[in-house]
Amino acid sequence: MASELGAYLATRRARITPDAVGLPSAGLRRVQGLRREEVAMLAGMSVDYYVRLEQGRERRPSAEVLESLSTVLQLDADERSHLFALAGATPRKATAVATDRVDPALRQLMDAWPDNPALVHNRAFDVLATNEIADALFDGWSFSRNLMEIVFCDPAARRFYVDRDAVAANTVAGFRLHHGRAPEDPRIRAVLHRLLSSGPEFEALWAAHDARGKSLERKRLRHPRVGPLTLTVQTFDVRSAPGQQLVVYxxxxxxxxxxxxxxxxxAATDRARG
Incomplete structure (x- = not known):
């Protein structure tokens, strides 16, 4: 049975065309992307060893092997980090040091931004802290306080997110990165189980094995009270609390x-009215 590492390698291999690595593409090719023997040749390893990696019979490749595979498969920084984490070749932050307690000073900072929705979430995308305008933006979190559940399980999400399919793909890729760093985290496992039973869309995105962190992005929203919104979104790691991220709109x-x-x-008027 293929391991997470093996499945990830297989999906990355399928993305790379022979032309992209300087190999001839003519003739009949029965697989999408590179063949296993082509990856092995380019990475400087035996075909048998690479096959064992994909099949899950070899789970602890060296850092040198992982570096070679990262280069051949043209992984970006997030994907390379994910590959190393799956292979256990880089130290993982112990889940015991993760916390859902949000620093009071950070909460005060968020509250000082009346026009900038801000929230803090954990590795499982549970929302741990918000400011007032973030609550208004997400309609008081009436459906859920988990961002994954909102995107995939809330019927209103398809209207709220104008580019909802792109949001879904990016959200799963971010969740996959967190999962790779802390696969035994009970809350991550619970959210994953919930989403895998939500329908084929999440299952297909999860099977793609895309893993990438959040960067500066733009989201188009359709809010029921104020109409269309185009917001830039920045995400920051909270260094004092491993696993937490601050998101600012x-x-x-x-x-x-x-x-x-x-x-x-x-939102301020609603609060004043009690």
């Missing part, structure tokens, strides 16, 4: 910025 100048300020004003 910013309204694009013009209509989106004005709409976000209106949302903040509405």
């Amino acid at each position: 910013h309204g694009e100048p013009g209509a989106s910025g004005d709409a976000l300020r209106l949302l903040g004003s509405l």
Whole structure:
């Protein structure tokens, strides 16, 4: 049975065309992407050893082997990190040091941003802390306080996220990265079990084995109270709390910025009315 490492290698291999690595692509090819023997040749290892890696019969390749495979498979920084984590070749942060307690100073900082929705989530994408305008943006978290469950299980998500399919793919890729770093985390395992039973969409995205961290991105939203919003989103690791990430939204100048300020004003009015 293929291991997580083997499955990941197989999906990465399928992405690389022969042309991309300088190999001839003419003739009948019965597999998508590179053949196993082509990967082995380019990485400087025996075909038998590489086959054992994909089949899960070899689970502890050396760092040198992983570096060669990362180069051949053209992995980016996040994908390379994920590969090493799956092989146990890089130290994993012990899950025991992870915490769901959010530093009070960070909460105060978030509360000082009346026009910038901000939230903190853990490795399982559970929302641990928010500011007032983030609560308004996500409609008071009425469906769930887990971002994965919102994207895949909330029927309203398809209207809220204009580019919902892209959001879903990116969310799974981020979750996969966290899973690779802490696969035994009970909360991650629980969320994964819940999502795998939610339907074929998540199952297909999970099977793709994409793993990447969050970077600066733009999201288009459709809010029921203030209408269309185009927001830039930045994600930061919380260094004082391993596994936590701070996500901050910013309204694009013009209509989106004005709409976000209106949302903040509405949230403040709702609070004043009790």
